[in-house]
Amino acid sequence: MGSFCEIVEVKDEQSTSRRPLRANDKDQKPPIMRKGFNKFLEDDINKLFESVNIRTSKSFDLSETRRNPSKKPMRGTGGNSPVIGFSEAVSLKQALRGMCISQAAEMAAVKRSSMPASPRISEAGKISNIYKSVVVESGELNRSRIEMSLVPQESTSSTSISSNFGVKPITHNIKSTSSEAGRPLAECIADEEIEPVSEVDIQTGLQEVNDSVDSVLPRDNGYGKCSKPDEKICGLNEVESVPSKDFSTSLKVVGKAAPKPRQKSRLQNVSSSSLVKGKKDVKSTRIRPVIRNKTLIIRKLKKVNSKASYEVNSAKDQLICQRCQCSLMDTSKDSIMGPTIGSDVFSGNKDCDAKKLDSIPTCWDNRGTSVVKTKGDISQSSKSSDFSSSTTSLSEDSNLSGSTCGSKPHMSKDVRWQAIDRVRKQYGFLGLSHFNLLKKLGSGDIGTVYLAELEGTNCPFAIKVMDNEFLSKRKKMVRAQTEREILRMLDHPFLPTLYAQFTSDNLSCLVMEFCPGGDLHVLRQKQPGRYFPEQAARFYVAEVLLALEYLHMLGIIYRDLKPENILVREDGHIMLTDFDLSLRCSVNPTLVKSSSLVIEPHRVSGPCVGSSCIDPFCTGPSCKVSCFSPRLLSASARARKLKADALAQARSLPQLVAEPTEARSNSFVGTHEYLAPEIIKGEGHGSAVDWWTFGVFLYELLYGRTPFRGAGNEETLNNVVLQNLRFPDGPIVSFQARDLIRGLLVKDPENRLGTETGAAEIKRHPFFEGLNWALIRCAAPPQIPDMYDVGNYQMGSEEKGKRFLECGVNGEHLEFELF
Numbered sequence: 001m002g003s004f005c006e007i008v009e010v011k012d013e014q015s016t017s018r019r020p021l022r023a024n025d026k027d028q029k030p031p032i033m034r035k036g037f038n039k040f041l042e043d044d045i046n047k048l049f050e051s052v053n054i055r056t057s058k059s060f061d062l063s064e065t066r067r068n069p070s071k072k073p074m075r076g077t078g079g080n081s082p083v084i085g086f087s088e089a090v091s092l093k094q095a096l097r098g099m100c101i102s103q104a105a106e107m108a109a110v111k112r113s114s115m116p117a118s119p120r121i122s123e124a125g126k127i128s129n130i131y132k133s134v135v136v137e138s139g140e141l142n143r144s145r146i147e148m149s150l151v152p153q154e155s156t157s158s159t160s161i162s163s164n165f166g167v168k169p170i171t172h173n174i175k176s177t178s179s180e181a182g183r184p185l186a187e188c189i190a191d192e193e194i195e196p197v198s199e200v201d202i203q204t205g206l207q208e209v210n211d212s213v214d215s216v217l218p219r220d221n222g223y224g225k226c227s228k229p230d231e232k233i234c235g236l237n238e239v240e241s242v243p244s245k246d247f248s249t250s251l252k253v254v255g256k257a258a259p260k261p262r263q264k265s266r267l268q269n270v271s272s273s274s275l276v277k278g279k280k281d282v283k284s285t286r287i288r289p290v291i292r293n294k295t296l297i298i299r300k301l302k303k304v305n306s307k308a309s310y311e312v313n314s315a316k317d318q319l320i321c322q323r324c325q326c327s328l329m330d331t332s333k334d335s336i337m338g339p340t341i342g343s344d345v346f347s348g349n350k351d352c353d354a355k356k357l358d359s360i361p362t363c364w365d366n367r368g369t370s371v372v373k374t375k376g377d378i379s380q381s382s383k384s385s386d387f388s389s390s391t392t393s394l395s396e397d398s399n400l401s402g403s404t405c406g407s408k409p410h411m412s413k414d415v416r417w418q419a420i421d422r423v424r425k426q427y428g429f430l431g432l433s434h435f436n437l438l439k440k441l442g443s444g445d446i447g448t449v450y451l452a453e454l455e456g457t458n459c460p461f462a463i464k465v466m467d468n469e470f471l472s473k474r475k476k477m478v479r480a481q482t483e484r485e486i487l488r489m490l491d492h493p494f495l496p497t498l499y500a501q502f503t504s505d506n507l508s509c510l511v512m513e514f515c516p517g518g519d520l521h522v523l524r525q526k527q528p529g530r531y532f533p534e535q536a537a538r539f540y541v542a543e544v545l546l547a548l549e550y551l552h553m554l555g556i557i558y559r560d561l562k563p564e565n566i567l568v569r570e571d572g573h574i575m576l577t578d579f580d581l582s583l584r585c586s587v588n589p590t591l592v593k594s595s596s597l598v599i600e601p602h603r604v605s606g607p608c609v610g611s612s613c614i615d616p617f618c619t620g621p622s623c624k625v626s627c628f629s630p631r632l633l634s635a636s637a638r639a640r641k642l643k644a645d646a647l648a649q650a651r652s653l654p655q656l657v658a659e660p661t662e663a664r665s666n667s668f669v670g671t672h673e674y675l676a677p678e679i680i681k682g683e684g685h686g687s688a689v690d691w692w693t694f695g696v697f698l699y700e701l702l703y704g705r706t707p708f709r710g711a712g713n714e715e716t717l718n719n720v721v722l723q724n725l726r727f728p729d730g731p732i733v734s735f736q737a738r739d740l741i742r743g744l745l746v747k748d749p750e751n752r753l754g755t756e757t758g759a760a761e762i763k764r765h766p767f768f769e770g771l772n773w774a775l776i777r778c779a780a781p782p783q784i785p786d787m788y789d790v791g792n793y794q795m796g797s798e799e800k801g802k803r804f805l806e807c808g809v810n811g812e813h814l815e816f817e818l819f
């Protein structure tokens with residue numbers, strides 16, 4: 001459209017009809033800038049025209065906007081981007097402000113009287129017409145502000161006056177259907193049910209309208225800020241999707257229903273997903289098999305078809321594939337799993353056992369206790385570590401292929417790093433040949449885990465072996481990759497440390513920390529009554545909470561919390577494992593002010609809420625001393641009060657919240673009894689699912705069973721969605737514990753404890769009152785694994801011999817076995 005001035009020639013009589021200018025009017029003529037006028041008059045008219053940006057297009061073609069995204073309204077950025085629609089508003093406003101139209105018109109009329117009358121047009125009438133049209137249009141704009149297009153449009157049918165204010169001309173896009181083409185604009189508008197927006201005057205209205213339009217448009221799409229120009233108008237995509245014929249109605253819909261970005265994405269998710277509404281649907285969706293007892297996995301692998309076996313020759317430390325009788329060579333370059341990190345590849349080096357690594361520290365003593373012998377000191381490895389949660393991600397190089405622990409400070413003093421480092425230095429690589437496979441620890445969906453000893457070190461490791469071909473065929477490669485990537489990121493006392501990763505032939509191996517204490521599911525079943533005492537449960541859930549908090553900070557939603565995935569280390573502390581179902585997402589850490597962190601009364605409904613009660617087992621009415629503030633405080637009460645004050649002070653400090661609240665997934669993942677209602681309903685889920693599972697987990701530890709378990713999987717899923725939470729009469733569980741469970745097992749994720757500020761919210765619950773979060777890893781665990789259990793894993797070197805690693809496929813499972 002450029003910057004030329006366009007004006008519609010109108011006859012004098014037309015000015016009296018106050019008929020707005022229309023693009024489709026047949027009697028309208030193309031604009032003509034006539035020559036030979038008096039210079040002054042021309043100047044004045046030009047001035048006026050330059051100042052006033054009138055659009056005569058009466059046709060707002062929404063379909064045009066729909067077809068061409070670049071023409072959609074855009075949100076105001078208030079700054080650097082050329083917000084044309086806004087400029088249009090400003091130009092009109094400035095026109096009315098900067099020049100007194102009526103004065104200009106009068107002046108022009110006076111000047112005109114001294115001029116010879118034009119045979120075609122009366123200048124005074126023209127000016128008057130323009131003036132009126134401005135007034136009329138202004139009035140219309142005041143009513144139908146939201147009909148303004150905020151982007152320039154090429155409208156062949158429109159005639160307009162462009163301004164010289166340095167902004168691009170735009171079309172006002174007054175809607176018009178073919179049937180309306182001949183009707184006055186006011187009528188057309190009146191017919192439309194335009195949602196009135198806040199009343200604004202012509203001076204400021206346009207800008208405000210733009211603001212209001214902007215305000216109803218989502219600023220981001222729910223998955224992060226829109227950064228590209230096209231993405232900026234993501235809100236308008238929604239306008240497009242509104243099945244409306246005209247823009248005003250569409251905009252009205254947006255204005256009314258434009259959800260928060262999160263809600264919007266949820267809506268989209270729902271519509272795009274295969275919703276699981278009923279039993280039938282639930283059935284048809286893949287659900288992770290629930291195998292409580294890992295020993296159920298078939299062990300008679302020789303009967304299994306399509307199996308491949310590998311011989312572990314401890315004499316030569318070679319893994320020999322019995323299928324092709326070849327030793328496993330480095331095929332990392334061609335590996336489906338991607339490049340092997342560093343030189344950790346199996347090459348079938350024949351010198352593997354030529355030299356024993358005499359000076360390698362021992363990690364494993366005679367009793368099977370994990371001890372570190374360094375410079376005469378004996379200390380438990382996990383306690384000698386320094387944990388720093390500041391490390392959030394690791395580069396491939398620094399993480400695994402380096403000569404030390406890389407950038408995993410909390411495990412930096414772990415002797416296993418040194419052991420691996422020595423092997424690497426000695427052989428130039430680290431591969432499966434350097435490990436003696438001692439025992440199969442269990443099989444999962446994507447691989448089998450073995451207890452392995454690093455050759456000559458007595459250092460136990462857990463090695464997860466995955467067959468790439470199998471993963472690829474079963475479309476489980478992504479899960480394996482997710483797990484591998486997450487493991488590489490982790491550096492936390494309650495999460496596994498990945499020491500090395502290598503690919504041999506078609507096998508992908510992850511070398512991790514070994515937990516000799518079994519899992520919490522097994523441990524719970526060993527407890528009297530098959531449930532944990534509350535103190536023990538509190539300890540375990542507290543450690544799990546810290547692990548989840550760390551994961552969330554890294555943008556990892558765990559999604560598969562259950563006792564089976566919580567292993568017990570040799571020192572009795574926990575380790576959360578199994579990340580193949582985790583969801584990775586972005587997280588925006590924010591500093592939340594104290595006022596928003598005040599515990600909401602409805603969320604923590606205990607009688608001691610807000611009091612100085614620090615007894616985690618307070619059962620309410622019996623808690624007399626702490627719930628009231630006596631005038632004369634005893635020494636202990638004073639101490640309690642001081643502590644409570646300090647706590648309150650700590651609470652008032654701003655807090656860092658790193659909860660991936662924006663994340664959304666529609667995957668149907670998890671374990672039946674632990675599935676959150678929003679997953680079952682297919683509503684899309686985020687980090688709140690971890691707080692639901694956390695509630696189920698606490699319930700199971702305390703009561704020995706999960707809260708919604710039914711006779712079958714379908715009944716369980718129905719119960720999760722429909723059944724109210726109930727607590728059994730026994731065992732006796734504290735009010736605080738039940739209150740916490742109640743807060744977590746809220747079916748609506750929006751109202752669930754932890755949804756707002758994540759783990760910080762849960763940590764403040766009275767159930768954890770008095771718990772020293774920073775030092776919990778140094779606290780005495782409820783139970784240390786039996787030496788017998790640990791010793792079972794230890795195998796003397798005399799027991800080592802030829803070990804066969806046989807691999808077979810059984811249904812969805814890949815099974816390896818040692819022979």
Ligand SMILES: Nc1ncnc2c1ncn2[C@@H]1O[C@H](COP(=O)(O)OP(=O)(O)OP(=O)(O)O)[C@@H](O)[C@H]1O
Pocket residue numbers: 294441442443444445446447448449462464496512513514515516518519564565567577578580581
């Ligand atoms: N670091 C470890 N130390 C000791 N045992 C482990 C370790 N990692 C895994 N295990 C055991 O090995 C078994 C298999 O673990 P894995 O993670 O492969 O499967 P899973 O937990 O059943 O999950 P998935 O099916 O999702 O892979 C588990 O039962 C677990 O107890």
